Amino acid sequence: xxxxxxxxxxxxxxxxxxxxxxxxxxxxxxxxxxxxxxxxxxxxxxxxxxxxxxxxxxxxxxxxxxxxxxxxxxxxxxxxxxxxxxxxxxxxxxxxxxxxxxxxxxxxxxxxxxxxxxxxxxxxxxxxxxxxxxxxxxxxxxxxxxxxxxxxxxxxxxxxxxxxxxxxxxxxxxxxxxxxxxxxxxxxxxxxxxxxxxxxxxxxxxxxxxxxx
Numbered sequence: 509x510x511x512x513x514x515x516x517x518x519x520x521x522x523x524x525x526x527x528x529x530x531x532x533x534x535x536x537x538x539x540x541x542x543x544x545x546x547x548x549x550x551x552x553x554x555x556x557x558x559x560x561x562x563x564x565x566x567x568x569x570x571x572x573x574x575x576x577x578x579x580x581x582x583x584x585x586x587x588x589x590x591x592x593x594x595x596x597x598x599x600x601x602x603x604x605x606x607x608x609x610x611x612x613x614x615x616x617x618x619x620x621x622x623x624x625x626x627x628x629x630x631x632x633x634x635x636x637x638x639x640x641x642x643x644x645x646x647x648x649x650x651x652x653x654x655x656x657x658x659x660x661x662x663x664x665x666x667x668x669x670x671x672x673x674x675x676x677x678x679x680x681x682x683x684x685x686x687x688x689x690x691x692x693x694x695x696x697x698x699x700x701x702x703x704x705x706x707x708x709x710x711x712x713x714x715x716x717x718x719x720x721x
Contacts, residue, residue: 510689510719512712513567515677515697517541518553527703528561534712537565537588539677539697544572547596555581569620569641569677572596575606583613589639591618594625600632607636620677622646623655627664634669642693644679654679659691666692680715689719 514531516538518524531538538561545551548571555568555578565588570578575592582590590610597603603619610617618639621630623646634640642661645652662674675695680688688696696719705711 510693511535511537511695512715512719513537513539513675513695513697514702514712515539515541515569515699516703517543517699519551521553521557524553524558528564530703530708531564533709536563537567539567539569539591540585541569541699542571542578544574546573547571547593555585558585560585567591567618567639569593569618570596571620575603576609579606579609579613583615587615589616589618591620591639591641593620593622594630594633595622600630603633604636607633611636623658627661627668631668634672637672639673639675639695640665640669641675641677641695641697643677652678654684654688656687659687662692685715685718 516524516527541552542555543550543552566585567589568582568587569591571593572578573596575596592603592606594603607617616638617636618641619630619633619637620641620643622643642658644654644658665672665674673694675697676688676693677697680696680698680701702708702711
């Protein structure tokens, strides 16, 4: 069954804490989106500005130009997974040592890719990661529209690396939920559609029903 994982993209520490408190009512895992203001013109809370979320599995998604500079701060949060956005550094040669450093610390290494990035480009990295996150739209800002061609990626990636946990980040709403559920991702991250709902608790249970069907 596909697991629905809340994604928190926040600029404000108080709002972040409120969302973490809400996550505790919903599930045992969430993703923290970290943006540096350089990879794209947006900047979120940084790993050194928050405290470890005890009792929850934390995935940290680094949408940054120089991810290696973030690993030390991320490790202090005792994460479940550290996910590197491929297009930040932008090459296999730049990303490979970062993934190896993460794995060398006993943390699951993950890779995220934008819709325009060809799977053949990142295929040499698949043996170094436990999680591959497919962005539903270019990384950096929440609430964008799903690129429909991304839905076929779960099946394509599974042929290349059957053991990988495959995620989809973004693009989830009333019009796309059924299509995403049918696509076969292991993990679906949601931010705006969940936290922007009048009742996030009800919305989460609706999603669980849709992805269990």
